[in-house]
Amino acid sequence: xxxxxxxxxxxxxxxxxxxxxxxxxxxxxxxxxxxxxxxxxxxxxxxxxxxxxxxxxxxxxxxxxxxxxxxxxxxxxxxxxxxxxxxxxxxxxxxxxxxxxxxxxxxxxxxxxxxxxxxxxxxxxxxxxxxxxxxxxxxxxxxxxxxxxxxxxxxxxxxxxxxxxxxxxxxxxxxxxxxxxxxxxxxxxxxxxxxxxxxxxxxxxxxxxxxxxxxxxxxxxxxxxxxxxxxxxxxxxxxxxxxxxxxxxxxxxxxxxxxxxxxxxxxxxxxxxxxxxxxxxxx
Numbered sequence: 366x367x368x369x370x371x372x373x374x375x376x377x378x379x380x381x382x383x384x385x386x387x388x389x390x391x392x393x394x395x396x397x398x399x400x401x402x403x404x405x406x407x408x409x410x411x412x413x414x415x416x417x418x419x420x421x422x423x424x425x426x427x428x429x430x431x432x433x434x435x436x437x438x439x440x441x442x443x444x445x446x447x448x449x450x451x452x453x454x455x456x457x458x459x460x461x462x463x464x465x466x467x468x469x470x471x472x473x474x475x476x477x478x479x480x481x482x483x484x485x486x487x488x489x490x491x492x493x494x495x496x497x498x499x500x501x502x503x504x505x506x507x508x509x510x511x512x513x514x515x516x517x518x519x520x521x522x523x524x525x526x527x528x529x530x531x532x533x534x535x536x537x538x539x540x541x542x543x544x545x546x547x548x549x550x551x552x553x554x555x556x557x558x559x560x561x562x563x564x565x566x567x568x569x570x571x572x573x574x575x576x577x578x579x580x581x582x583x584x585x586x587x588x589x590x591x592x593x594x595x596x597x598x599x600x601x602x603x604x605x606x607x608x609x610x611x612x613x614x615x616x617x618x619x620x621x622x623x624x625x626x627x628x629x630x631x632x633x634x635x636x637x638x639x640x641x642x643x644x645x646x647x648x
Contacts, residue, residue, distance in 0.1 A: 377582075381512075383532075384533060385509075385583065385587035386583045388573065391578060391579065392516070392578060392580040393578035398518060398578045401454070401518055405603065406601070408427070409480065418554075419488055421483075422482050422526075425482075427447070427448050427479075427480060428445070428476060429452040429455065431452075433447030434447075454603055455475075455478065460580065469607075470609060470610065472607045473609075474607050475605050479605065489526070489592050490590045490591040491546075492545050493545065493590065494585065499642045500643060500645075502630035502645060503630070507619070508610055510609060511584070512585065514581075514606070515602050516604075517581070519600060520574075520575070523592050524596055525598065525600045526592050526593055526600045528572070529592060530570065530583070531567065531570055532571055536646075537646070539588060544563070545562060545563045570590075624647075
């Protein structure tokens with residue numbers, strides 16, 4: 366039995382292409398939400414966040430047990446740990462069904478979950494995007510090639526630090542691209558002036574309010590941030606990343622045109638990674 370109706374599939378694809386995000390309602394049931402909330406609260410309690418990550422709230426990486434056992438290219442520390450719940454989150458059966466229904470095809474799945482927990486009074490996060498291939502014509506794909514899969518463990522709105530985005534900024538240059546520091550570098554982590562454009566309430570921003578257990582899909586190229594948590598309760602997000610449509614693969618469902626630079630692109634060509642959008646990003 367399908368989870369998404371055919372018109373919902375088309376709408377979620379459209380939103381990912383045009384807006385850079387979409388929200389799929391009711392993926393986790395209440396029992397799983399409660400279990401993950403209780404577990405994540407204990408993890409945060411046992412691993413107080415570094416002050417460096419005050420804008421995110423926390424930066425705890427929970428690895429699958431298989432990935433942890435391999436220890437290849439693994440940075441160890443007090444906020445890095447293995448747990449069976451990482452695999453349960455990443456391989457949630459309904460999530461996998463949704464990926465198939467949306468036509469995501471073969472995916473390269475990150476083997477860890479990032480626990481981002483904003484405490485009561487937690488600061489807003491800065492504007493940023495999480496993409497590193499801006500030198501490659503791949504950055505021009507209408508469809509997503511790197512997606513975050515996020516689940517909030519409580520209902521979110523502006524009052525408790527919901528996500529906010531600049532719709533369409535994954536495919537078109539926005540003035541914020543030229544006003545904010547390099548994403549996640551020391552410069553932005555050390556900023557204290559919350560009136561700076563890096564933290565601003567930009568008129569183009571849209572709040573993404575989600576209920577506990579909704580699946581929030583965000584293109585890595587999309588400019589996004591969060592509001593501060595003005596509530597009395599912790600606001601926690603569990604997130605992992607997936608790559609799709611790699612090496613020049615075009616989705617079977619795509620029927621539109623391709624930007625010229627992308628159509629002429631040789632997928633085997635390697636480009637230096639950068640977090641900063643360059644001249645390829647359209648005005």
